[in-house]
Amino acid sequence: MVAMWICMDRLVPVRGERLVILDLPPATTRGDAAKVTTALLRAVADSELAPGEALKLINLVVAHVAALDGTEKAAGFISLFPDLDFKSRK
Numbered sequence: 550m551v552a553m554w555i556c557m558d559r560l561v562p563v564r565g566e567r568l569v570i571l572d573l574p575p576a577t578t579r580g581d582a583a584k585v586t587t588a589l590l591r592a593v594a595d596s597e598l599a600p601g602e603a604l605k606l607i608n609l610v611v612a613h614v615a616a617l618d619g620t621e622k623a624a625g626f627i628s629l630f631p632d633l634d635f636k637s638r639k
Contacts, residue, residue, distance in 0.1 A: 569598060579621070582614045 574584045589606055592598040
C-alpha cells in the first residue's frame with residue numbers, strides 16, 4: 550500500500566497551490582492598494598483565504614504599487630519638460 554502511494558506521488562504530484570476566486574476592487578491607483586489589502590484581510594477573516602495565500606497576494610499588490618509609483622514618477626518627470634517629445638525617442 551505504501552509503495553502505491555509513493556508511486557502515485559511521483560506520477561501525480563500534489564499541487565502546491567489552489568485556484569482562489571475573490572471579488573477584489575480594481576487597483577488602478579496607488580490609493581486603491583489599501584482597498585485591495587483590506588479585501589484580502591477580510592477574506593482571511595472569513596476563512597476564504599489562508600494567511601499564507603493572502604501574504605502572496607499582498608506581495609503582488611506591493612509590486613503593483615511599485616509599478617504605479619514608477620509610472621507616476623515618470624509622468625511627473627515628463628511633465629517638467631513639456632517641450633520635449635519623449636514618445637518619439639527609441
